[in-house]
Amino acid sequence: MKASKVIAVGVAVFAESLRRQRVNVVEVEWTPPREIEPDLKDILDKIL
């Protein structure tokens, strides 16, 4: 079992730690998807 190449999604400090250990890190661009308001979601849940 190897960990020579790792995809990193999320907190940058963990990707940096892997790089310091000479791991080939592929950092993924990630931002949270836009969310609808909870109140609107409740209404949609009731309708749909």
Added chain:
Amino acid sequence: MTVGKVVNIVVKGLYRDSVQLMEITERVKKLEGVHDAAILMASRGNKDFLRSVGLLTAEGELADPEDVLVALKAEADLDRIIGRVREMLYEGGGPTTGLKTLEVAIREGADFAAISVPGRYVADIASKILEGGVNLFIFSDHVPIEVEVYLKKLARMRGLLVLGPEAGTAIVDGVGFGFANNVQRGPVGIVASAGTGIQELTTLLDAMGIGVSHALGVGGRDLTGDVGGIMSEESLKILEKDSETKVIALLAKQSDRDAVRKVLTDIRPKKPIFLTLLGEGRSTLNDIPNIPTIHGLALKICSHLSPAEYRRQSELLREEAGRLRKAISSGGHPRGFYCGGTLATETAYIWRWTGLRVYTNMKLPWAHSLRDSQTSQYATVVDYGDEEFTEGRPHPIIDPTLRNQRIVSELNSEETSAIAMDLIIGYGPSENIIERTVKQIGEAVKSHPEKRVVVRVVGTPSDSQWSQLNLLEKLPILRPVSNALAAAVTAASALGEEGVINNVLEELVFFEG
């Protein structure tokens, strides 16, 4: 009294992770004219926090969870300060160039993927990664249990590993994921549903000159009845086949006996296996004795691999216990404030074993529940890595401010006799984590020399922050070699009985089962 005007600036649709925002907040607090600052994603929890400290304005109330919310209490040239904050958000604080989409990264192939996004987004990302044939390490918490079970079953079907969710630590082929320490390579393979438990065990083994082949952190819930040990079983199969692994340790923060029994029955391990299910005390499972503490587990492995080193370690430990017996305080309640949940669990167990009445924010069937995590009762143990403290915030191993503020406040309480705490170094925590902790608690510790502050430093001389340990030596603290010993000293102080230290050592650490 501080003066200044509270202003909120909402940066629409900008995402920065909690650690980046913590670092920017620290820099902004140092700007001239800034009295206080908090830069956070505008989640409901974070807005509640800003409101509670008087840093939320009507403009901030309108921010959405996917916006960055800059909250400042400042005077002087506000435009200049705001301009600097914007620069920080976009310069070093943001993602670097050259990032790939998840789809491209999966297509190009990898051995592992490490996920540390907020828990509610894990299912989608993790499913895509597993479909792409890549093993997973999931640091995130707040992942629903049904998602965890689904992902683990999917991984098992595809012959892949899912380490986590809530996997604080793993070491795969010498590479540390999440919060890991720089430890030697060697013959011990570890499967653990206990993140800081892996750190405690691997650093103790390292101090005994024993190295690790792989340490597979399967997530805190894996050996509960809900998950049934799916990934513990798959990980044990891997270690059974791994030529570098000569002995195996199975360690759990929380566990269900039936789930553990099933895993051990299915695997029928041929390699020597050593077991620590915290809270189970002295018992036997499938003819395997349970070793009650992590220090006991490390010593047992040591005695198997190197009897001469075991004898040396035992002598050293008895000498240290002798020194600690002379340093106990007396009266009042002990308080344990931890960044690591496994260490908190171990302390709660040891305290209860010594006869103390233990209250905690952790779900432990053998301890009482605190009415409110912020208010201590009797022998209190609080895990600051619990989900109630981590939503939208860096893990306390990275930012221990809340935990350290609690320590200062409890040192000032007449009820407190002794405080047990962890200080975790290695991959993940910042380079100045020791300096920062000393700054936050140092004055309070010095002001109360009658109270015992007992710090378990989890790390090895190969960790980059190790050289700063001299900063701790300037404080009147005790720094025992293990968390079990830290729990023993604090219990002895509260009970005013130095013999408690020996009892813990002989019954829970030097366990000959």
